[in-house]
Amino acid sequence: MSAVLEVSGLSKVYGDVTALDRVSLSVEGGSLFGLLGPNGSGKTTMIKVLTGQIRPTGGSARVLGLDAEREGLRVRERVGIIPEQESPPSFLTSMEYLEFVGAVRQIPDIRERADEWFHLLEFGDKRDVLCKDLSRGTRQKLMFAQAFIHEPALALIDEPLINLDPLMQDVVKEFLADYVKSGKTVFLSTHILEVAEEICSSFAVLHNGKLLYSGPIADLAATGAHLPGFFLSLVRKGSHA
Amino acid sequence: MPELFMRMMKEEWRMHSTIFGQVSFALFPFMIFGISFMGSFLLPYLRPALPIGDLALAVHAMFLVLGAMVGEFGLMGNEMMNRRFGQASLLAYSARSLPLSGRFIFVNFVLKDTVYYFFLWVLPFGAGYVAATPFSGASFSSALLLLLTLALAFMWGLCTVFLLSSVYVRSRAACGVLVTVGGLLFLASFLLKGPALALLFPPYMLYCGFSWKMLLSTCAQLAAIYALSLLLFSAEETGTTKVHGDLFAPFLARFGFLQQSPLVAKDLVDMYRSGIGIGQAIFSFAIPLVLIWVFLSLAGPFLPLHGPIMLFSMITGVVGSTIYTWVTEFDSFGPYACLPISVSTLIQSKMTTCALLQVLPGAFIAIMAVLSGEAENLLPAVVLCVSFSFYAAGVMAYLCGLSPSVLVYDVKVLFTYLVLDGVVFAIFSAVSLANPLYAISSLLLLLPGWGFVKAAMRRWDAVDPGGY
Incomplete structure (x- = not known):
């Protein structure tokens, strides 16, 4: 499959802080790509730039063939996003929030689709509860549902498993595996290395805004190495470089 | 301690x-x-x-x-x-x-x-x-x-x-x-x-x-x-977690004719459920205006005939424009950042909600006009109030984007706001005090008001909104 996401020399500077430093990478369609890095490595900034929420300082990014900087709105029409912090509007119920997302994204059968998600993620009993009264785990489920409810060709998801219990993490991992099998692409940002190793087909490591590595998981497995050890040695070397 | x-x-x-x-x-x-x-x-x-x-x-x-x-x-x-x-x-x-x-x-x-x-x-x-x-x-x-x-x-x-x-x-x-x-x-x-x-x-x-x-x-x-x-x-x-009936869908259906109907419906649900609407209507609208009316009544003998109602109409317009701060006060761009919504779309929708809620100052000024025996000036008073409110809200949107309640403390912003509103206030005070019917000319304010809204959309789209 061809690349759905191409990044070339991407930089983002906030005042004195360089959040992204000339990052280049490519993500093939139909894959589950993991963007790994310690806290503050630039993962969230990367997703924001890729979805046109903030402008890069340098370089370029094409997402589903669209220029992320100039066509950010069209990118967000076509992708699904789970932000790092779950933030559904406080005074809408879960169902109303999904209806709102459906109205914005012009999804005709939104109530039926919402019911499917309530069932899959097992939070149907919270459909009429205000978002401000939901637990963090339930809010995370809701944000997961809104990101996938329109079945986007590409989903960019930031730490989607945080706040979910092990049973629900399993449900989500299974869903993601099936999703990419259907030809769609998932761009997963996480620092939970075991999960990345388990479900990703390829990955990249970001540290202090710099790309330290990018390649298929299979290549790593062929050398007999495991992702956590590889990641730690890479980041430690990167820190001392 | x-x-x-x-x-x-x-x-x-x-x-x-x-x-x-x-x-x-x-x-x-x-x-x-x-x-x-x-x-x-x-x-x-x-x-x-x-x-x-x-x-x-x-x-x-x-x-x-x-x-x-x-x-x-x-x-x-x-x-x-x-x-x-x-x-x-x-x-x-x-x-x-x-x-x-x-x-x-x-x-x-x-x-x-x-x-x-x-x-x-x-x-x-x-x-x-x-x-x-x-x-x-x-x-x-x-x-x-x-x-x-x-x-x-x-x-x-x-x-x-x-x-x-x-x-x-x-x-x-x-x-x-x-x-x-x-x-x-x-x-x-x-x-x-x-x-x-x-x-x-x-x-x-x-x-x-x-x-x-x-x-x-x-x-x-x-x-x-x-x-x-x-x-x-x-x-x-003391309350437990409550369940709520669907309000969003009925609001969406009722305001479906508006360009940004999902956002407007969300704002209305948000204001209703959070109590912001009622709280602001009491503390930031009704109470200040009733007090101001009392003071203007005291000053009545020192103002031209019809002076109190026309001045009150403009003051209500100023207060009415702050409805834009009500609808932006508890919102950041964050919850919208994961959706195909731009800052300009959000400003447009907030202005639409603000325009819908102008029924509040409009009705208020109409009631005050009737109660104060100025029913014959009801139309110019309402037109003056709503036109000035729209203009002032447009200025606010241009200067502050989605953060008017925050940027009000920025000296430069506040000074510019006071000048832009003050000049227009002075002009239309003089015009309406000369003859209440001339106040209908305040409809002209809709043009610069709309200009400020369009400029606000361009201006704030060019700034990184932050987000989540």
């Missing part, structure tokens, strides 16, 4: 200075001082047209309302911080994580608000007036007295809101009854005593005839309200 109080003071300072820079925010009291100082030079010219007592009453009313608004903002600060900055919190909401009781924290919070905003607003205003006494003709002792009574008026507004909030947390119904009974008593007293009712406001009474006994009495009344609000204070909301 001093430790928590000092940290809360620092937190309040940091919250403001983080938002618009230390220097810009530090200049704010100096600007208030400057406005008061320069404004004092106008007193000799105003005196022949308007008795000094009426002016003093208006200033007391302004500080009463200011106190109420500061109290309201403080009580909703955590929700606002969370919505605006994502996961944020204030020391005032740390009873669950610190070994401090909710009541102890609330006492410190009340003290902090009183002291902090005294130095931010009241002292600079009073000091400006005091400093101008050699030039304004006012006596030094009366200026000092004004500083004292303005501080008391401010605290009156602040502690009244704290009392209402304490009652509200315990029982919404009781709070509703209290507000309704208070409103009815006010209305009945107004009908019986007329505008002279305003002369019974304790800080103003003290200003008119100072005595130590009256000062002690006023302080005792304030202390009683503060004490009662602390006594009734309850940190925990």
